[in-house]
Amino acid sequence: MVAIAMEDCLKPDRLELDPQAAEAKGIFSHWLYCFEAYLSSSPAVTEAHKLCLLNARPPTMTAPTKTEVAMQNLMDVFYQYxxxxxxxxxxxxxxxxxxxxxxxxxxxxxxxxxxxxxxxxxxxxxxxxxxxxxxxxxxxxxxxxxxxxxxxxxxxxxxx
CATH class of the missing domain: 1.10.238.10 (EF-hand)
Incomplete structure (x- = not known):
């Protein structure tokens, strides 16, 4: 796998990538890893905001549903241990x-x-x-x- 610099593929607003490109899977995996690391390291980002960001839904649109929060909570509990x-x-x-x-x-x-x-x-x-x-x-x-x-x-x- 070719090492890709974060600034080459992690954009604040979106990931610009041709899904048909041979390297798409590797670039997306790297981008997602960097994005999740950013979310984990930022104390200003709340859990509800993280869920909205990961679902590519602006936090100003709607709050996550009770079911979405419950699912996120189950994942959080599992990975906490x-x-x-x-x-x-x-x-x-x-x-x-x-x-x-x-x-x-x-x-x-x-x-x-x-x-x-x-x-x-x-x-x-x-x-x-x-x-x-x-x-x-x-x-x-x-x-x-x-x-x-x-x-x-x-x-x-x-x-x-």
Whole structure:
């Protein structure tokens, strides 16, 4: 891969690139890396503003929806616990995430057997770690359980 200077391809307003060009993928990857580094290093850029910028939507148009914010929050939480370039969570990192982020939802947090079983069940690729897809599956299963309780309580309130 040819090294490309940031000023050659990272523009403040847009990336000018012919998508059919042979080097387009490399240039875009470099531009995105630089753009994300800029967003991460700028304390003046809020999380909502980052989401707007990454979606190429001016922050003055509309605020992100609740769903967009929820998706961004899930990604932020996952990557907050990831260490290094691997983009997966070890058993210890996942345990830390569960204990910290889901402390009011997960019963028996100290039950090692149930935690290990959950990790094995969610480890679709069998690598002993949790990637983002496996993490989202875990969150989805929690949400299904929470939704069942929510629907039951809502039904009970409607009867009163």
């Amino acid at each position: 990831v260490e290094g370039d691997k983009c997966t969570l070890t058993r210890a990192q996942m345990k830390s995430l569960v204990d910290t982020e889901l402390n009011q939802l997960i019963k028996n947090k100290n039950n090692i057997e149930s935690f290990d079983k959950m990790m094995r069940d969610l480890d679709f690729d069998g690598d002993g770690e949790m990637n983002f897809e496996e993490f989202v599956s875990f969150i989805a299963s929690l949400m299904f359980s929470c939704n069942e309780i929510y629907v039951q309580k809502r039904g009970q309130q409607a009867k009163k």
